[in-house]
Amino acid sequence: MLPQHLWALVSVASTAFCAATPTPRATICNGHAEYCSRSYSNITYIGAHDSFAFSSDPLALARDQEVNITAQLELGVRLLQAQAHMNGDVLHFCHTSCDLFDGGSVLNYLKHVKTFLDSHPNEVLTLLFTNPEGLSPAAVWKPIFDAAGISNLTYVPPSLPVKQSDWPTLGSMLDAGTRVVVFLDSEADGPDPAPFILPEFSMIWETPFSVTNDSFPCSVDRIHGPLATEDHMYLINHSLNKNIIPIGAGVIIPDPLDAPETNSVASILAHVDGCVPLGGDRAPAFVLLDFVNVGAGIQTAEILNGLIPGASGSASATAKGASQTSKAPSRQRRGWQWVVGPVSMMGGDEFRCMCM
Numbered sequence: 001m002l003p004q005h006l007w008a009l010v011s012v013a014s015t016a017f018c019a020a021t022p023t024p025r026a027t028i029c030n031g032h033a034e035y036c037s038r039s040y041s042n043i044t045y046i047g048a049h050d051s052f053a054f055s056s057d058p059l060a061l062a063r064d065q066e067v068n069i070t071a072q073l074e075l076g077v078r079l080l081q082a083q084a085h086m087n088g089d090v091l092h093f094c095h096t097s098c099d100l101f102d103g104g105s106v107l108n109y110l111k112h113v114k115t116f117l118d119s120h121p122n123e124v125l126t127l128l129f130t131n132p133e134g135l136s137p138a139a140v141w142k143p144i145f146d147a148a149g150i151s152n153l154t155y156v157p158p159s160l161p162v163k164q165s166d167w168p169t170l171g172s173m174l175d176a177g178t179r180v181v182v183f184l185d186s187e188a189d190g191p192d193p194a195p196f197i198l199p200e201f202s203m204i205w206e207t208p209f210s211v212t213n214d215s216f217p218c219s220v221d222r223i224h225g226p227l228a229t230e231d232h233m234y235l236i237n238h239s240l241n242k243n244i245i246p247i248g249a250g251v252i253i254p255d256p257l258d259a260p261e262t263n264s265v266a267s268i269l270a271h272v273d274g275c276v277p278l279g280g281d282r283a284p285a286f287v288l289l290d291f292v293n294v295g296a297g298i299q300t301a302e303i304l305n306g307l308i309p310g311a312s313g314s315a316s317a318t319a320k321g322a323s324q325t326s327k328a329p330s331r332q333r334r335g336w337q338w339v340v341g342p343v344s345m346m347g348g349d350e351f352r353c354m355c356m
């Protein structure tokens with residue numbers, strides 16, 4: 001037994017020690033304690049393709065989403081993709097052209113994102129924007145991020161390009177308050193860069209886009225050196241399009257009727273399975289979906305991240321997918337195997353219980 005006055009000393013000392021600790025460390029990262037110690041690049045995130053192109057109107061043929069940005073984020077989407085065009089002298093997110101689908105100004109969009117970030121302080125979010133008009137990151141893009149209040153939440157790597165294995169952990173990004181990663185597909189490494197707007201293809205490769213084949217054959221489509229393919233993260237474009245006018249080049253539109261099947265655990269995992277050997281035996285960091293509110297995208301990411309069983313029948317086997325070697329009942333590719341039956345038979349409630 002310590003005498004009373006010594007106890008007092010111990011408690012004063014420990015209080016002082018706690019007070020001296022600089023920042024509270026994140027204990028839940030993107031909803032899961034398990035993610036805090038994992039590298040940003042070692043997590044599969046669900047992305048919303050053409051996130052701004054949402055409409056609940058089935059006659060809006062150019063829509064890719066049914067629910068708004070906030071609802072996408074609330075569902076668990078952690079990558080937002082969008083394509084920007086000048087509309088007059090204001091930068092808007094538009095689908096191919098602002099006459100086809102105008103999602104409003106980039107500033108207004110980013111303000112919605114900022115509101116979500118403010119109310120969800122333990123979330124790391126990726127923004128992947130396309131810049132088909134080659135607009136200047138420093139002169140056009142950065143001021144919009146500044147105005148939305150997002151610039152000082154962004155992650156700026158110590159040097160570029162960042163190898164897949166060199167990204168920080170989610171926990172350290174949250175501790176530093178640098179929890180928004182911004183990629184641009186062109187001009188980010190051009191003459192007029194902004195430090196937090198990162199060049200996509202030197203760090204991420206993508207599968208081909210405008211796919212109309214529902215077996216989603218995998219190939220490395222867009223990539224830049226100098227890093228080797230396996231030192232990139234990768235994104236699978238898992239959205240199926242329909243060619244509604246199969247003459248000449250055709251007219252390709254997103255297909256909402258196929259979304260429940262396309263966004264199923266089985267379809268996404270089959271696509272991933274085909275890509276794993278090309279991606280350094282790793283799952284994709286990003287799975288880009290249309291109609292994210294339909295199907296099982298979020299659950300599939302949790303399977304890929306080893307939180308719920310689905311691959312080889314156990315969560316730990318998923319997390320160690322690359323070194324897993326037991327015999328596959330259905331398919332086997334370099335040690336990866338997907339057994340989707342038990343998962344697709346589970347109800348929503350069971351998912352929820354298992355995720356706790």
Ligand SMILES: *[C@@H]1O[C@H](CO)[C@@H](O)[C@H](O)[C@H]1NC(C)=O
Pocket residue numbers: 067068069070071
């Ligand atoms: C987004 O959609 C939700 C319903 O899904 C709605 O409650 C909310 O008001 C919408 N937000 C905006 C900014 O329109």
Ligand SMILES: *[C@@H]1O[C@H](CO)[C@@H](O)[C@H](O)[C@H]1NC(C)=O
Pocket residue numbers: 152153176177178
């Ligand atoms: C970003 O700026 C806002 C307002 O200027 C400030 O409150 C916030 O602490 C800053 N965040 C970081 C991570 O520096």
Ligand SMILES: *[C@@H]1O[C@H](CO)[C@@H](O)[C@H](O)[C@H]1NC(C)=O
Pocket residue numbers: 213214215216217
């Ligand atoms: C779709 O992809 C599969 C797998 O690569 C291939 O066998 C098939 O021929 C493709 N179908 C079409 C119509 O291109």
Ligand SMILES: *[C@@H]1O[C@H](CO)[C@@H](O)[C@H](O)[C@H]1NC(C)=O
Pocket residue numbers: 041042043044281282283284285318319320321322
């Ligand atoms: C994370 O690492 C595990 C273990 O190496 C691997 O199985 C998984 O595919 C990785 N996921 C990503 C997105 O890199």
Ligand SMILES: CC(=O)N[C@H]1CO[C@H](CO)[C@@H](O)[C@@H]1O
Pocket residue numbers: 049081128130206208209210211237238239241288
């Ligand atoms: C079909 C499809 O989803 N394509 C997209 C793949 O990703 C790139 C880059 O983010 C988009 O530009 C494509 O539209």
